[in-house]
Amino acid sequence: MKQLTITMVLTLLISILPLSFRTEASEVSYLRDTTKNYTYRYYGDNNEWETLTYNGIYKGKDNVKKGYEVWNLNNSSGYKGQVLEKETKEGLYSSDVYNTGDLLVSYPLKVGTSWTMKGGKWTVKSLSRTVKTPAGTFKNVIEVEGVYEEVIFNNFYANGVGLIRQDSDGNVMMELKELRKKNSAEVKTAFVDVSSGRLSVRSGAGNKYKIVGSLKNNAKVTVYSQTKNGWSEIIYNNKKAYISNQYLRFYTKMSAINAKKIVDRINKIEQEAVKGEFTKNQLYARMSQGYTTSFIDGYFKTDVMEYRKDKYGNKTYEYRASDFNYYTMHYIWTKSSYTKPPTITYYDKNGKQYLIISQYWYRDEIRNAYTGKLYLMKENSKSNWKVYKFNRR
Structure with missing residues (x-):
């Protein structure tokens, strides 16, 4: 040899x-x-x-x-x-x-x-x-x-x-x-997030590859690796297959301490924004630090009213709180007889981060119960968290 x-x-x-x-x-x-x-x-x-x-x-x-x-x-x-x-x-x-x-x-x-x-x-x-x-x-x-x-x-x-x-x-x-x-840290759990129809499963990491099946909305999948061009490797019908990251939610945990810091900042921005009288441009400039433009549009339409004109002839407004779907509530982070601790949901989708803070309230003296949900998103690692929706049910 x-x-x-x-x-x-x-x-x-x-x-x-x-x-x-x-x-x-x-x-x-x-x-x-x-x-x-x-x-x-x-x-x-x-x-x-x-x-x-x-x-x-x-x-x-x-x-x-x-x-x-x-x-x-x-x-x-x-x-x-x-x-x-x-x-x-x-x-x-x-x-x-x-x-x-x-x-x-x-x-x-x-x-x-x-x-x-x-x-x-x-x-x-x-x-x-x-x-x-x-x-x-x-x-x-x-x-x-x-x-x-x-x-x-x-x-x-x-x-x-x-x-x-x-x-x-x-x-x-x-x-x-x-x-x-691979290290368990490399293996992730994700959920399908499509607004309609089903998510295509392909034989390779790209739209040019053959469709081998589909997944319904909110289907749970195990992701074994992710490609640099935005696709996740899964097992489908006992074979390797790929789905687009664009339609996946990856959940992780966020501590109550960190969530509270984010919400406290939002509450402070809102309080400062509606203090006294203000012009429309002033309201948008103040709130844009913690709210999306679409949210501020709804806020301006329903929760403020015209007050008077300033010395320059500009219309000024003041807060009137007529629609609680835009006034973000103050969360109670400690144990209380009339609330449950906030529930924190934190996930990543298509490169953006999303956070949902939910809390149940019950006031026995007026027999009134509701759940408030605050929806926030973060465009990238350098941007601030912004509210894009709030509702009470």
């Missing part, structure tokens, strides 16, 4: 590491699971290892590599790199940041199918191997055999997992050691 240097091994593996892609060519797919992290073990003098972690879709300037998925590679020697991977109806492809794609497996799958890669002939040898690795035993594995620098390689791919083992001249050179779910 010809001795292989680490450089030779890394060069070859960069082009034949397991794939992550979106396919419409087959019911089965020999891709790497983007919801998991991979660890491989090499056999040799140093028993080296490497890990691979999914890092989204290629966003570089090379048009040839557009559509490829990127995996970060780290190994025990300190090497760090990236593997670019893709699948089309012609087969599985892989690349690094310097080269164009190499055909790893030719489609349609058929024993005896051959092609040329890296100056050698590669052939599908089997579609039904059973392969045991430290990460588990895999059935119906495909085996591809080829020659690279006078060494015979046999690569084994498992459905839905990718490359699980590689042999050289009949000896195990590398195999899958561990297949672990």
Whole structure:
């Protein structure tokens, strides 16, 4: 057997590491699971290892590599790199940041199918191997055999997992050691948010991909990863699929302390805005720090009345509180005999943050009960929270 240097091994593996892609060519797919992290073990003098972690879709300037998925590679020697991977109806492809794609497996799958890669002939040898690795035993594995620098390689791919083992001249050179779910912090729960109809589920991260199903409004989904172009990876009918982030709500927790600070600021803005008499422009300027323009429009129409003209001939107004759907209530954050503690709902949708503060009130002496809900949103991390709706029921 010809001795292989680490450089030779890394060069070859960069082009034949397991794939992550979106396919419409087959019911089965020999891709790497983007919801998991991979660890491989090499056999040799140093028993080296490497890990691979999914890092989204290629966003570089090379048009040839557009559509490829990127995996970060780290190994025990300190090497760090990236593997670019893709699948089309012609087969599985892989690349690094310097080269164009190499055909790893030719489609349609058929024993005896051959092609040329890296100056050698590669052939599908089997579609039904059973392969045991430290990460588990895999059935119906495909085996591809080829020659690279006078060494015979046999690569084994498992459905839905990718490359699980590689042999050289009949000896195990590398195999899958561990297949672990990503950190739970990377896995999120989301809810579908569409105003009408259903949300399309697609085979890939983009509107150009095939629609494979749909989800109704408020459907709960588990998101395993998100692409940089605004799509979330989910499992649909036991297969990987994608839905647009534009129609998803991602809920997280907000403490009562932080929510109170936001509401206190809003209350202060309102109190200052309607103090004394004011012009229309003054009201809008004051309230715009904590309220959306559409909310202020309703506020001006129903909750203020014309007072007189100032010395410049401008109409002035004063607060009259005729419609409680625009006057934001003061929340009680401590225990009380006539209220329940506020309920805080906080979520992200399409890059914007939303906050709903709800509180139930009951006054026994007048037998009156209602729930007040304050709706706020934040356009981005640098903007302020603003009220866009308030109601009492």
